[in-house]
Amino acid sequence: MQNKADTSSSQGLIDRAGPGVVGQPAVSARQLTKDYGQGSNAVHALRGIDVNFEQGRFTAIMGPSGSGKSTLMHVLAGLDTVTSGHVYMAADLLHSKSGDRHHPSIDQAGRVDLTRMDDRQLTLIRRRHLGFIFQSFNLLPMFTAKQNILMPLVLDGVRPDSSWMEQLVETLGLSERLDHLPGELSGGQQQRVAIARALITKPGLVFADEPTGNLDLASSTGVLKFLRDSVRELNQTVIMVTHDAYAASYADRALVLADGRIVADRQNPTVKAMNDLLAEQVSAGTADDSQVQD
Numbered sequence: 001m002q003n004k005a006d007t008s009s010s011q012g013l014i015d016r017a018g019p020g021v022v023g024q025p026a027v028s029a030r031q032l033t034k035d036y037g038q039g040s041n042a043v044h045a046l047r048g049i050d051v052n053f054e055q056g057r058f059t060a061i062m063g064p065s066g067s068g069k070s071t072l073m074h075v076l077a078g079l080d081t082v083t084s085g086h087v088y089m090a091a092d093l094l095h096s097k098s099g100d101r102h103h104p105s106i107d108q109a110g111r112v113d114l115t116r117m118d119d120r121q122l123t124l125i126r127r128r129h130l131g132f133i134f135q136s137f138n139l140l141p142m143f144t145a146k147q148n149i150l151m152p153l154v155l156d157g158v159r160p161d162s163s164w165m166e167q168l169v170e171t172l173g174l175s176e177r178l179d180h181l182p183g184e185l186s187g188g189q190q191q192r193v194a195i196a197r198a199l200i201t202k203p204g205l206v207f208a209d210e211p212t213g214n215l216d217l218a219s220s221t222g223v224l225k226f227l228r229d230s231v232r233e234l235n236q237t238v239i240m241v242t243h244d245a246y247a248a249s250y251a252d253r254a255l256v257l258a259d260g261r262i263v264a265d266r267q268n269p270t271v272k273a274m275n276d277l278l279a280e281q282v283s284a285g286t287a288d289d290s291q292v293q294d
């Protein structure tokens with residue numbers, strides 16, 4: 001199934017989103033650990049993560065099942081607490097909107113520390129400045145595609161930018177589908193609605209958790225091309241969790257996690273390189289940094 005999003009480019013959307021400064025990390029983790037449970041029952045999901053995610057780049061996070069990918073994404077996005085360490089977000093990503101009265105303190109490096117924020121601050125940052133795309137689309141079934149796309153703005157009492165809406169819908173090939181309920185759309189169309197919903201607020205940072213996990217190859221390719229175009233042409237920053245080397249090959253960079261640690265960090269990942277790294281991890285069972293580090 002080939003759809004409009006497979007072939008269209010996001011050209012023309014430039015300058016409409018709220019990009020940050022290229023080169024400065026959008027988000028960084030420092031000495032990050034996350035345990036679930038305590039004592040002898042504790043699961044060490046993250047065991048000391050130090051990493052920068054530069055602005056205007058598309059990064060894939062890969063690794064075997066249980067290696068900590070989703071946990072890392074959740075703590076980077078302020079969806080979950082950490083056990084120790086810090087998650088820093090570039091403050092300039094949080095300044096593009098007017099009416100933000102809850103800005104937390106900014107350090108000398110121009111960052112805010114998500115691990116020091118309360119739930120209300122985190123909720124506002126997520127709603128206003130971060131976009132989320134999930135494997136299961138997470139659309140509200142009783143609302144039309146258009147209502148789903150506009151939902152984050154409605155929740156925040158913000159008037160939609162109609163020309164931005166129009167361009168997103170056009171670029172994602174959704175113009176003819178806006179009045180349909182999610183149940184009347186294909187998986188690829190539902191995911192494109194979810195992408196429009198993630199971008200409608202012009203977020204500084206987009207997190208995608210297995211965004212192509214429920215899609216066929218043609219729809220996956222459309223979604224991946226759109227994410228890549230939004231990075232190249234809009235200076236969007238995208239962090240994507242995936243177990244799929246094909247999906248990772250659309251990213252500028254791929255990290256491999258194993259047992260809660262980063263064991264490889266590849267620029268311009270290819271399908272073969274990532275499959276080889278993943279196979280190594282699976283056969284090793286537990287990570288051995290020296291075997292897989294670049």
Ligand SMILES: Nc1ncnc2c1ncn2[C@@H]1O[C@H](COP(=O)(O)OP(=O)(O)OP(=O)(O)O)[C@@H](O)[C@H]1O
Pocket residue numbers: 036037043044045063064065066067068069070071072243
């Ligand atoms: N809420 C939780 N309570 C207890 N343990 C958890 C919880 N969430 C995750 N874990 C454990 O933390 C570790 C990392 O899980 P995580 O979901 O981050 O891995 P993953 O790499 O995303 O896995 P998958 O590819 O299977 O989704 C696993 O051992 C998992 O069982």
